[in-house]
Amino acid sequence: MEDLTAFLQEAKSAARTVAKLSGKTRANALNEMARAIEQNGEAILSANEKDMNAAIDLSSALRERLKLDEKGVLEMAKSLREIAACRDPLGLVIDGWINEAGLKIEKVSVPIGVIGVIYESRPNITADVAALCLKSGNVAILKGGKEAARSNAAIAEILQSVLTKLNLPKAAAALLPDGSREAVKWLVKQDRYIDLIMPRGGEELIKTVTQNASVAVIKHDKGVCHLYIHKSADYEKAEAIAINAKVQKPSACNAIETLLIDDLIAAEFLPKLKAAFDKRSTELRGCEKTRAIIDIKAASENDWEREYLENILAVKIVSGIGEAIAHIEKYGSAHSEAIIANDHSAVERFLNEIDAACVYANASTRFTDGGQFGFGAEVGISSGKLHARGPMGIKELTTYKYQIYGSGQTREH
Amino acid sequence: MEDLTAFLQEAKSAARTVAKLSGKTRANALNEMARAIEQNGEAILSANEKDMNAAIDLSSALRERLKLDEKGVLEMAKSLREIAACRDPLGLVIDGWINEAGLKIEKVSVPIGVIGVIYESRPNITADVAALCLKSGNVAILKGGKEAARSNAAIAEILQSVLTKLNLPKAAAALLPDGSREAVKWLVKQDRYIDLIMPRGGEELIKTVTQNASVAVIKHDKGVCHLYIHKSADYEKAEAIAINAKVQKPSACNAIETLLIDDLIAAEFLPKLKAAFDKRSTELRGCEKTRAIIDIKAASENDWEREYLENILAVKIVSGIGEAIAHIEKYGSAHSEAIIANDHSAVERFLNEIDAACVYANASTRFTDGGQFGFGAEVGISSGKLHARGPMGIKELTTYKYQIYGSGQTREH
Numbered sequence: 001m002e003d004l005t006a007f008l009q010e011a012k013s014a015a016r017t018v019a020k021l022s023g024k025t026r027a028n029a030l031n032e033m034a035r036a037i038e039q040n041g042e043a044i045l046s047a048n049e050k051d052m053n054a055a056i057d058l059s060s061a062l063r064e065r066l067k068l069d070e071k072g073v074l075e076m077a078k079s080l081r082e083i084a085a086c087r088d089p090l091g092l093v094i095d096g097w098i099n100e101a102g103l104k105i106e107k108v109s110v111p112i113g114v115i116g117v118i119y120e121s122r123p124n125i126t127a128d129v130a131a132l133c134l135k136s137g138n139v140a141i142l143k144g145g146k147e148a149a150r151s152n153a154a155i156a157e158i159l160q161s162v163l164t165k166l167n168l169p170k171a172a173a174a175l176l177p178d179g180s181r182e183a184v185k186w187l188v189k190q191d192r193y194i195d196l197i198m199p200r201g202g203e204e205l206i207k208t209v210t211q212n213a214s215v216a217v218i219k220h221d222k223g224v225c226h227l228y229i230h231k232s233a234d235y236e237k238a239e240a241i242a243i244n245a246k247v248q249k250p251s252a253c254n255a256i257e258t259l260l261i262d263d264l265i266a267a268e269f270l271p272k273l274k275a276a277f278d279k280r281s282t283e284l285r286g287c288e289k290t291r292a293i294i295d296i297k298a299a300s301e302n303d304w305e306r307e308y309l310e311n312i313l314a315v316k317i318v319s320g321i322g323e324a325i326a327h328i329e330k331y332g333s334a335h336s337e338a339i340i341a342n343d344h345s346a347v348e349r350f351l352n353e354i355d356a357a358c359v360y361a362n363a364s365t366r367f368t369d370g371g372q373f374g375f376g377a378e379v380g381i382s383s384g385k386l387h388a389r390g391p392m393g394i395k396e397l398t399t400y401k402y403q404i405y406g407s408g409q410t411r412e413h
Numbered sequence: 414m415e416d417l418t419a420f421l422q423e424a425k426s427a428a429r430t431v432a433k434l435s436g437k438t439r440a441n442a443l444n445e446m447a448r449a450i451e452q453n454g455e456a457i458l459s460a461n462e463k464d465m466n467a468a469i470d471l472s473s474a475l476r477e478r479l480k481l482d483e484k485g486v487l488e489m490a491k492s493l494r495e496i497a498a499c500r501d502p503l504g505l506v507i508d509g510w511i512n513e514a515g516l517k518i519e520k521v522s523v524p525i526g527v528i529g530v531i532y533e534s535r536p537n538i539t540a541d542v543a544a545l546c547l548k549s550g551n552v553a554i555l556k557g558g559k560e561a562a563r564s565n566a567a568i569a570e571i572l573q574s575v576l577t578k579l580n581l582p583k584a585a586a587a588l589l590p591d592g593s594r595e596a597v598k599w600l601v602k603q604d605r606y607i608d609l610i611m612p613r614g615g616e617e618l619i620k621t622v623t624q625n626a627s628v629a630v631i632k633h634d635k636g637v638c639h640l641y642i643h644k645s646a647d648y649e650k651a652e653a654i655a656i657n658a659k660v661q662k663p664s665a666c667n668a669i670e671t672l673l674i675d676d677l678i679a680a681e682f683l684p685k686l687k688a689a690f691d692k693r694s695t696e697l698r699g700c701e702k703t704r705a706i707i708d709i710k711a712a713s714e715n716d717w718e719r720e721y722l723e724n725i726l727a728v729k730i731v732s733g734i735g736e737a738i739a740h741i742e743k744y745g746s747a748h749s750e751a752i753i754a755n756d757h758s759a760v761e762r763f764l765n766e767i768d769a770a771c772v773y774a775n776a777s778t779r780f781t782d783g784g785q786f787g788f789g790a791e792v793g794i795s796s797g798k799l800h801a802r803g804p805m806g807i808k809e810l811t812t813y814k815y816q817i818y819g820s821g822q823t824r825e826h
Contacts, residue, residue, distance in 0.1 A: 329429065361819060389813055401768065
């Protein structure tokens with residue numbers, strides 16, 4: 001791993017340079033990158049075509065995520081401009097006070113340093129992540145999926161050519177030269193050079209990273225999300241939200257896997273819900289009580305803990321909000337949870353007691369997303385509790401330091 | 414590790430209960446604990462005497478840290494009351510906005526969950542850490558040093574008797590039943606039950622934890638701190654701060670290890686500084702240029718990277734602020750760094766460019782401390798960049814969740 005060590009040394013040295021750049025310089029570089037992406041769209045598309053040709057054996061879902069077209073290239077450039085236009089997240093005075101000794105203590109936002117992001121499939125993530133890191137004064141080490149190798153290389157080459165043109169270190173946005181599993185295992189132990197690793201992807205990847213890392217890790221893990229329909233719910237809202245949360249994009253981590261419904265309204269709501277889901281070809285799997293009302297497959301214990309990533313929904317009748325909360329505490333992954341209710345106390349109890357990154361009242365869990373939150377592009381959705389929780393934008397890619405102004409103070413005891 | 418699994422299951426279940434307690438209930442429990450500590454001081458002192466008798470082979474420094482007397486017990490109780498009196502760190506609305514879909518998004522502070530703290534020697538940490546965790550709605554798993562086992566057990570028993578009396582889960586403040594190295598290695602992998610591990614202590618401990626952990630870790634690591642005397646410095650301030658930062662408590666992580674001084678003032682300042690340090694029996698070790706001015710031992714390359722934890726100071730002459738910053742970037746541990754200067758641009762450049770948890774102008778690095786910052790007691794000083802940096806009080810023991818109020822919103826694309 002000698003070559004990789006040199007690569008990381010370069011990244012760390014670049015981090016010192018990038019941290020000192022003005023917000024204007026960083027934003028300007030991103031706008032230049034947007035222009036370069038537009039001007040070199042053909043190179044990206046031709047590389048993507050080669051990836052697509054080599055990926056004939058992949059599933060159509062994966063091929064769809066891999067595929068770039070002219071519109072995709074323009075959107076990549078647009079995303080870079082949007083990130084460039086965000087308020088500079090560095091140098092913000094987050095807090096400040098004068099302590100007993102008379103020191104003026106200011107808590108100021110600063111970059112994290114070198115950030116490794118491990119992701120899969122979609123090539124536009126390469127541009128997005130590089131841009132989010134540069135905007136927040138960080139250096140990005142990018143490790144994309146094997147299947148997108150040519151597309152990612154083409155994109156990274158364009159971004160780096162802009163950095164070189166502007167006399168900025170091209171290590172600020174670099175693909176990991178060795179994408180092997182062994183290289184990843186080695187990488188996540190390099191806490192001397194890397195400040196943060198963000199794995200985005202399947203369970204296997206997350207496990208490999210967390211079990212081997214000595215670098216700090218923020219996981220973008222699976223979502224086992226629930227929608228709970230309280231007895232005080234409006235049927236129309238409940239149906240619209242249930243359909244949206246399950247069907248609009250079943251492969252998303254913020255889609256729901258289980259519907260919980262109060263026994264008092266089950267007989268009235270479930271047949272109508274079944275009709276609505278049937279129209280969308282959703283496969284329903286129910287508990288015993290559910291199956292006494294609607295004719296669907298049986299759900300097993302295993303169904304309550306699964307992230308389907310498909311158009312399948314488990315349904316369970318509960319005796320009230322207490323049982324609903326207990327079920328979510330037991331099976332949920334603390335990602336996104338929602339209640340549909342008109343009852344004020346039920347809403348407040350649910351929002352307060354459920355421990356998840358995003359807890360919704362009367363809205364779809366699908367809103368757990370940096371773009372929907374208004375953060376601009378997102379670098380991922382944190383499923384951990386430390387540093388950042390839920391959607392992560394540029395603000396979440398910063399840390400802080402204390403700048404302390406004295407006039408000769410010494411400590412007494 | 415079957416017994417330990419049951420112990421962790423109890424801790425996780427306690428975390429759900431504790432998270433839902435009102436701020437008043439948590440503060441009341443802490444005040445009751447303070448009273449119980451005072452009332453049972455003799456039991457603590459008698460246990461501590463046994464620890465001291467068993468520790469005859471330890472160094473006098475370690476024995477001093479282990480020793481408790483009546484005053485120490487009263488201070489422990491006082492610290493609990495101070496923590497109880499802090500503003501409740503939970504339920505604070507940190508941020509809030511309405512997104513494009515009309516969702517009201519509120520970012521609210523919540524507990525982290527189950528926190529394992531691994532520490533050494535001083536028994537009062539047992540009470541402090543348990544109290545800081547309870548105040549912030551968390552459950553504490555306490556793993557103290559072997560040498561303080563009896564003292565820690567006596568303190569934990571008193572805290573738990575109060576929890577039991579108040580019908581609160583005693584797992585909220587529990588000593589790890591097995592303190593072996595193997596148990597620690599196993600513990601730091603239990604991310605199913607534990608949300609955060611905080612190792613406070615020597616390099617060996619930190620290494621064991623970071624290399625084995627799959628749980629998130631916040632390190633309380635070593636400090637290789639510098640004091641840089643710029644050519645524009647007042648001599649009197651420089652001397653007072655240098656002496657304070659080195660001599661007042663050489664064993665502290667926020668004490669300085671290296672003094673950097675501009676060449677232009679070295680011939681004037683160094684002889685006076687040597688006289689001042691000689692009075693405090695400080696051993697000085699210098700670079701070649703320093704030794705041409707004052708007669709001291711030679712510093713080797715190794716001296717620049719060491720945390721002495723003793724009354725020893727390395728001295729180096731630099732050609733100006735650029736070299737000083739480069740030296741600190743190369744050898745510093747990003748803990749606490751200080752400049753003594755009257756020149757405004759030098760101060761601003763140092764505070765902006767040095768990447769460390771606490772960067773001081775004209776003050777002693779010894780102020781890096783939760784108490785000195787005004788946080789009340791501290792659970793540790795984070796030497797990492799993620800989640801928390803520098804002194805950690807109760808606020809740093811919280812995370813956040815998003816509570817989102819909708820009126821039927823679904824996501825469009």
